[in-house]
Amino acid sequence: MTKKDQCKKLMSDFFGPATAEKVDAMDENNCVEQCKTIVTNFLGPEKAKEFDNIN
Amino acid sequence: MAALIDYVVILAHALSTIIGIWVAYLTFKIAKKNVGVSTYWTLFSMAAILNVTHGVMFLIKVGLLFNLFSVASLMALVQQGMALPLPSGMYAFAHTIFAIQGMLFAVAGFMMLQFYTKLSLDMNAMMSKGKK
Numbered sequence: 312m313t314k315k316d317q318c319k320k321l322m323s324d325f326f327g328p329a330t331a332e333k334v335d336a337m338d339e340n341n342c343v344e345q346c347k348t349i350v351t352n353f354l355g356p357e358k359a360k361e362f363d364n365i366n
Numbered sequence: 367m368a369a370l371i372d373y374v375v376i377l378a379h380a381l382s383t384i385i386g387i388w389v390a391y392l393t394f395k396i397a398k399k400n401v402g403v404s405t406y407w408t409l410f411s412m413a414a415i416l417n418v419t420h421g422v423m424f425l426i427k428v429g430l431l432f433n434l435f436s437v438a439s440l441m442a443l444v445q446q447g448m449a450l451p452l453p454s455g456m457y458a459f460a461h462t463i464f465a466i467q468g469m470l471f472a473v474a475g476f477m478m479l480q481f482y483t484k485l486s487l488d489m490n491a492m493m494s495k496g497k498k
Contacts, residue, residue: 326485333489345492353485 315339317365318346325350325358373431379424386416389476396482 315334323331337345347362429435 326482330482330485330489333486333493336493349485349489349492352488353481 313339314365315342318342318362321350321361321365322346325354379420379427383420383424386420389479392479396478 315337318337319331319334322334334342334346343362343365347359350362351359430437
């Protein structure tokens with residue numbers, strides 16, 4: 312599973328499928344950082360910790 | 367004075383019905399894309415029931431204002447239709463419940479709209495920054 316796929320799954324769990332589809336337009340190297348920032352801003356740092364498990 | 371109050375009530379009903387339908391439509395669009403089918407149906411059917419009921423109340427009020435029928439004939443019709451006596455105060459009670467439900471729905475709809483609009487804007491801004 313690529314980083315993008317893992318980010319997509321987490322974003323879908325947090326916000327729903329329409330938001331998760333936006334991850335497709337992100338860069339593979341930046342997607343984890345960008346998604347983590349979004350989740351931190353909207354749902355708080357606790358939820359954003361889920362992104363630390365992405366390898 | 368009584369006629370003025372009647373017109374204000376009609377205007378309030380018309381506005382709340384129109385705003386309610388508009389919020390329901392926008393919420394429906396966002397919920398369908400983001401939340402999933404079951405939540406969308408729950409929200410949308412709630413809004414539809416609320417707004418149809420409000421619309422019917424509004425039409426009844428217009429009918430009463432223009433003397434198309436009287437309260438007594440309306441109550442007689444309701445009692446005939448339901449074959450049940452209508453307790454006094456039931457109308458006011460039902461109206462209050464619908465008004466509270468409507469306000470809660472409108473607040474929830476606006477909060478959802480605001481949340482997803484900001485989320486979408488922030489994500490677009492972040493992605494365009496990343497590409498530069």
